[in-house]
Amino acid sequence: MTNKQLNIGIFGFGNVGQGLYEVLQKSPSTKASIKKVVVRQKNKARSISQDLVSFNPDDILQNAEINTVAELIDNADDALKIVTQALKAGKNVVSGNKKMIAENLTNLLELQVETGSSLLYDASACGSIPVIRNLEEYYDNDLLKGITGILNGSSNYILTQMHRHNASYNNALKEAQEKGFAESDPTFDVDGYDAMYKLIILALHGFGTIVKPEDIFFTGISNIQACDIQLAREKGKKIKLIARAFKTENVKIALLVAPAFVGPESYIYNVDEEFNGVIIEGEAYDEQLMFGKGAGSHPTGSAVLSDITAMSYNYKYEYKKRKFFTPPTQTNDVSIKVYFRYQQANVPDLLPLQSIEEQYSGPNYQYTVGTVKLADLLNTKDILRKFEVFTALHDYKSK
Numbered sequence: 001m002t003n004k005q006l007n008i009g010i011f012g013f014g015n016v017g018q019g020l021y022e023v024l025q026k027s028p029s030t031k032a033s034i035k036k037v038v039v040r041q042k043n044k045a046r047s048i049s050q051d052l053v054s055f056n057p058d059d060i061l062q063n064a065e066i067n068t069v070a071e072l073i074d075n076a077d078d079a080l081k082i083v084t085q086a087l088k089a090g091k092n093v094v095s096g097n098k099k100m101i102a103e104n105l106t107n108l109l110e111l112q113v114e115t116g117s118s119l120l121y122d123a124s125a126c127g128s129i130p131v132i133r134n135l136e137e138y139y140d141n142d143l144l145k146g147i148t149g150i151l152n153g154s155s156n157y158i159l160t161q162m163h164r165h166n167a168s169y170n171n172a173l174k175e176a177q178e179k180g181f182a183e184s185d186p187t188f189d190v191d192g193y194d195a196m197y198k199l200i201i202l203a204l205h206g207f208g209t210i211v212k213p214e215d216i217f218f219t220g221i222s223n224i225q226a227c228d229i230q231l232a233r234e235k236g237k238k239i240k241l242i243a244r245a246f247k248t249e250n251v252k253i254a255l256l257v258a259p260a261f262v263g264p265e266s267y268i269y270n271v272d273e274e275f276n277g278v279i280i281e282g283e284a285y286d287e288q289l290m291f292g293k294g295a296g297s298h299p300t301g302s303a304v305l306s307d308i309t310a311m312s313y314n315y316k317y318e319y320k321k322r323k324f325f326t327p328p329t330q331t332n333d334v335s336i337k338v339y340f341r342y343q344q345a346n347v348p349d350l351l352p353l354q355s356i357e358e359q360y361s362g363p364n365y366q367y368t369v370g371t372v373k374l375a376d377l378l379n380t381k382d383i384l385r386k387f388e389v390f391t392a393l394h395d396y397k398s399k
């Protein structure tokens with residue numbers, strides 16, 4: 001094991017970039033120093049020495065002294081260009097950009113083989129919780145049955161405020177933004193994109209399967225109302241935004257992201273505020289919970305730092321589930337029990353229900369609980385959106 005000096009170039013000095021900078025100050029023994037920080041906006045005050053700041057990407061990409069790049073910008077297309085160029089320039093790269101990573105997995109795996117450089121991205125899913133590295137290293141066998149998580153801190157924060165304090169959705173979202181959990185475009189958090197991209201990454205390291213975003217049913221919490229929260233309370237449950245990848249009976253894997261009614265028997269029932277929690281289900285160990293801060297400047301900065309220090313001993317993901325096993329194929333051919341809440345009476349006629357188990361029709365809202373095929377739900381996405389149907393798993397493990 002080597003312990004080489006890391007000379008770091010950082011792209012982006014937003015919430016996470018600054019978090020990395022500050023966390024690094026708290027870890028003086030780390031053999032790492034920041035050589036350059038490339039940013040876009042020229043007239044912005046930053047709490048770093050001006051000598052470090054540059055507006056020219058080549059000051060990192062063409063700088064032979066820099067051997068480690070931390071890509072911490074927002075825009076996924078620009079992030080892909082930076083990561084590609086840095087890997088091709090022989091630099092190791094750390095990234096937290098889940099959209100860029102999840103949408104380009106095949107390409108990024110090939111690039112690492114081609115260049116021999118390492119790309120690490122534990123910061124991209126669940127912030128400070130080392131989920132990816134554990135799925136890769138500890139759960140390096142085929143005993144894994146499922147990964148179920150609260151992967152989006154902002155949605156969890158909003159749901160917690162609504163549940164505990166009857167906060168309005170808009171006020172809770174504003175608070176999440178002020179606290180630095182939310183993405184610059186909050187629809188990314190509240191409509192399930194963020195959790196979906198993170199789930200794709202976890203599915204790769206957990207099962208070896210590369211799944212395309214368009215093949216996953218995902219929905220978020222943006223049209224939740226107080227009546228949904230109230231119903232959950234009456235049932236002794238909470239509504240949580242869940243991301244789940246699980247092995248099916250025919251040894252394939254199914255993936256979905258949706259709000260779910262979660263009861264106190266579940267490990268993630270008490271995962272509140274901006275915390276994330278991931279249940280790992282396995283053949284021989286039943287269920288385990290990984291819990292911690294999944295969003296915010298310092299938690300995410302610490303995840304980036306951990307990947308950076310892993311570079312000092314030349315750590316690379318081996319993608320063991322692809323190397324040593326045959327990854328299962330993805331399927332949407334599974335039935336799940338779903339709660340649909342809506343305003344218009346004709347909505348149930350538009351839903352692909354296999355069976356109806358419960359229906360309610362009141363003066364302010366109506367709902368139906370029934371069984372649907374995940375594939376049919378995916379095909380009905382536009383209708384659900386058009387009619388503002390709040391869609392939640394009746395029980396996240398329901399089949």
Ligand code: HSE
Pocket residue numbers: 124126127151152153154155181182183189194294295296
């Ligand atoms: N916006 C993300 C969240 C940040 O709320 O979880 C961490 O990925």
